[in-house]
Amino acid sequence: DTEVTQTPKHLVMGMTNKKSLKCEQHMGHRAMYWYKQKAKKPPELMFVYSYEKLSINESVPSRFSPECPNSSLLNLHLHALQPEDSALYLCASSGHPSGSNNEQFFGPGTRLTVL
């Protein structure tokens, strides 16, 4: 299995809702990432998990809460989001957290709309 899967593909939520994005990989990768991408912009790093521990949090607001239940799964819990949080949320994984090759493999993304 050489892919990263994400669910749901699309999500529409109100500002008072709580929802979760899910990401899964079965490539044995030990690093997983969340990125946010707005239209016509590059992906922006949000969080990095290395060996199931949060290693980077790029000053993301607390309304986004990541969770890594095991080495194959990564969740992003959403609560009290704002309309400006509407974006494509991309999950990625890479196989060599301590090696020189950090080639990241991206999932298809979740397109989030906050009303």
Place this chain on the structure above:
Amino acid sequence: ELKVEQNPLFLSMQEGKNYTIYCNYSTTSDRLYWYRQDPGKSLESLFVLLSNGAVKQEGRLMASLDTKARLSTLHITAAVHDLSATYFCAVDTGRRALTFGSGTRLQVQP
């Protein structure tokens, strides 16, 4: 703060022509990646460049890395319509994180 600059940001070219996309970055790194993104889709890994002088080729695309100049190039040979997409370079500074360039939107006209 690491800055990664790509140019041009938009490139319209005719089929059969050659062109080069440039990626400059502001801090020392010998790890650079190129990705392709089709509209509404995710990112597809194209090239992994892990040392000074690295050159990789796949089909009509060739990527190279000059770590001394902090420059990578993506050369397109005899463009075809199927290459129309947005191309991103991304630099790894060892934080286990990638910083992406702004992207180059390539449009190949028949």
